[in-house]
Amino acid sequence: TFTLVNDGAAVLLSDSKVACTPNKPTKKKINNFAVSTDKADYKLSFKINPEQLTSATIELKTVTCDPGFTRVCPSGAAGACPGDMFNFCPYHGSPPDAADTWGCACLPTRMLELDVYEGINPLGECHGECVCLSGSVQAIMSKQKPAFHGPGDMPSYCNN
Secondary structure, eight states: OEEOOBOSSSBOTTTOEEOOSSSOSOSEEEEEEEEEOSSEEEEEEEEETTTEEEEEEEEEOOOOOOTTEEEEEEOOGGGOOOTTEEEEOGGGOOOOSSOOOOOOEEEEHHHHHHHHHHTOOTTOTTOOSOEEEEGGGGGGGGSOOOSSOOOSSOOGGGGO
């Protein structure tokens, strides 16, 4: 069993682990073992009985979106985003210390632009977490807002 924790760019060996059953054989080494998930491909090297993850690499799978849709991904640790994306925190929030774990999604671009312009999370008005957005929509952040723009706080009905 593998528990693999990453920060969006590298596997965090101190937080990841490997567990083998049964307890035999002992003192074996495995190099460049390939593991694939829907989010990433990993190459792992580890010891068996006693178990120890000695090295790991990660290659994140890129979600591509159809025309009219924009990629939205979880914020990595301290707001890290893939190179072609930027961190967006609604309601004047701050990026998390730890990476979120949900997978990237493709949202309708026009709806996403309206949400970003209004300063709310494109995942829904009651989501306060930071997200990574495709750099192609960053220009909407500079669009001039009307003089009577609404409050930047999460609506009270979200806390019910």
